[in-house]
Amino acid sequence: MSMPAALAEVVSDFQEVDGQDKLALLLEFADELPALPADLEEAAMEPVPECQSPLFLHVDADDRSQVRLHFSAPAEAPTTRGFAAILAAGLDGQSAEDILAVPDDFYTDLGLAALISPLRLRGMSAMLARIKKRLK
Amino acid sequence: MPLPPDPSPALQSYAHPERLVTADWLSGNLGRPGLVIVESDEDVLLYDTGHIPGAVKIDWHTDLNDPEVRDYITGEQFAELMNRKGISREDTVVIYGDKSNWWAAYALWVFTLFGHPDVRLLDGGRNLWISDGRDTTLDVPSKQTTGYPVVERNDAPIRAFKEDVLAILGKQPLIDVRSPQEYTGERTHMPDYPEEGALRGGHIPTAVSIPWAKAAQDNGKFRSRAELDELYGQFAPSGGTDSGVIAYCRIGERSSHTWFVLTHLLGMEGVRNYDGSWTEWGNAVRVPVTTGSDPGDAPGAS
Numbered sequence: 001m002s003m004p005a006a007l008a009e010v011v012s013d014f015q016e017v018d019g020q021d022k023l024a025l026l027l028e029f030a031d032e033l034p035a036l037p038a039d040l041e042e043a044a045m046e047p048v049p050e051c052q053s054p055l056f057l058h059v060d061a062d063d064r065s066q067v068r069l070h071f072s073a074p075a076e077a078p079t080t081r082g083f084a085a086i087l088a089a090g091l092d093g094q095s096a097e098d099i100l101a102v103p104d105d106f107y108t109d110l111g112l113a114a115l116i117s118p119l120r121l122r123g124m125s126a127m128l129a130r131i132k133k134r135l136k
Numbered sequence: 137m138p139l140p141p142d143p144s145p146a147l148q149s150y151a152h153p154e155r156l157v158t159a160d161w162l163s164g165n166l167g168r169p170g171l172v173i174v175e176s177d178e179d180v181l182l183y184d185t186g187h188i189p190g191a192v193k194i195d196w197h198t199d200l201n202d203p204e205v206r207d208y209i210t211g212e213q214f215a216e217l218m219n220r221k222g223i224s225r226e227d228t229v230v231i232y233g234d235k236s237n238w239w240a241a242y243a244l245w246v247f248t249l250f251g252h253p254d255v256r257l258l259d260g261g262r263n264l265w266i267s268d269g270r271d272t273t274l275d276v277p278s279k280q281t282t283g284y285p286v287v288e289r290n291d292a293p294i295r296a297f298k299e300d301v302l303a304i305l306g307k308q309p310l311i312d313v314r315s316p317q318e319y320t321g322e323r324t325h326m327p328d329y330p331e332e333g334a335l336r337g338g339h340i341p342t343a344v345s346i347p348w349a350k351a352a353q354d355n356g357k358f359r360s361r362a363e364l365d366e367l368y369g370q371f372a373p374s375g376g377t378d379s380g381v382i383a384y385c386r387i388g389e390r391s392s393h394t395w396f397v398l399t400h401l402l403g404m405e406g407v408r409n410y411d412g413s414w415t416e417w418g419n420a421v422r423v424p425v426t427t428g429s430d431p432g433d434a435p436g437a438s
């Protein structure tokens with residue numbers, strides 16, 4: 001199991017900050033979640049019911065050497081948006097093989113467990129699990 | 137000094153209208169001495185995207201729960217939290233939050249464990265405030281206070297433990313406020329994440345299924361007194377004043393919302409929240425469980 005460089009960089013950004021600064025960083029990610037491309041609509045995307053707030057996911061693996069990931073979550077769910085943005089920043093454009101090699105529990109390295117209840121954090125692992133399922 | 141209650145006619149049909157405020161009332165009282173506004177959300181980041189001017193944030197997970205033992209904070213910790221947030225014992229505290237005040241009601245219930253005298257909910261919560269286009273700010277208040285008294289938590293009147301539930305099975309009413317799928321046992325946990333769920337699915341025998349959100353309208357406001365009476369009338373005590381109701385969900389947050397409705401809007405006495413809820417019951421050894429859509433019978437009753 002290994003992490004693509006882009007995801008490792010996100011993880012190390014989180015490891016460099018503590019406490020409220022970690023939440024501020026997560027909010028920055030939430031604000032930067034890329035908008036959906038014009039040809040994608042939520043209705044056609046896969047819902048991720050494990051998340052506490054609505055999240056929609058689209059995995060485009062036509063080119064397995066460069067998988068495209070798209071996420072949609074409402075503004076009133078910034079934590080869910082933040083989690084999605086971490087995966088977008090770290091995994092969008094990576095190869096299917098590299099994404100499948102990401103450790104399922106990579107998010108524990110972000111150090112968010114003390115700040116966000118474990119019940120909410122599971123949304124993050126659910127998103128990764130669903131992405132991987134599409135690539136197997 | 138606590139503030140006078142919101143005189144809005146919309147609230148007067150509830151049993152304790154002084155436990156709710158309307159957004160108009162809150163707007164008109166922003167910045168008034170003796171009033172502290174608290175935002176309590178499920179989403180830990182939401183407050184920082186903009187909140188009601190003057191509001192402080194209290195997080196259910198990091199502020200109200202003990203970090204090690206599955207329990208609430210102590211009287212010392214609560215006093216320290218209140219001082220840090222600038223809240224005095226005499227203050228009127230108005231709590232609001234996301235998801236129809238689901239977590240706000242939970243915070244209000246924890247404030248009640250410590251007997252904070254005047255604690256109210258903002259009817260409609262965060263979503264209605266935002267969708268009405270009312271003022272928000274990114275400014276975080278820095279006011280701190282001293283002298284909030286250390287008050288020993290008094291659990292017994294409003295909090296039930298597993299042993300309490302076992303003792304009343306078949307004698308007093310239980311309300312399961314989770315989703316229908318959780319009630320029947322079709323779903324014990326979220327798919328793929330068994331460690332976050334329960335080993336057994338279903339409900340506590342005799343518990344009636346009334347999902348918590350039925351008490352709220354689409355805009356997050358509470359339903360009218362008449363609608364709530366219809367929904368929960370079956371639990372009104374037939375003799376005496378003690379309803380003896382215990383409500384539960386998965387960890388006790390959704391059932392705090394129902395507890396608020398029964399206690400403050402309908403005026404039922406003796407309502408308790410079983411915060412151990414399904415994450416305790418569904419993992420406990422040798423407790424009775426019923427699956428399917430019928431409430432089922434208490435063991436030994438026939």
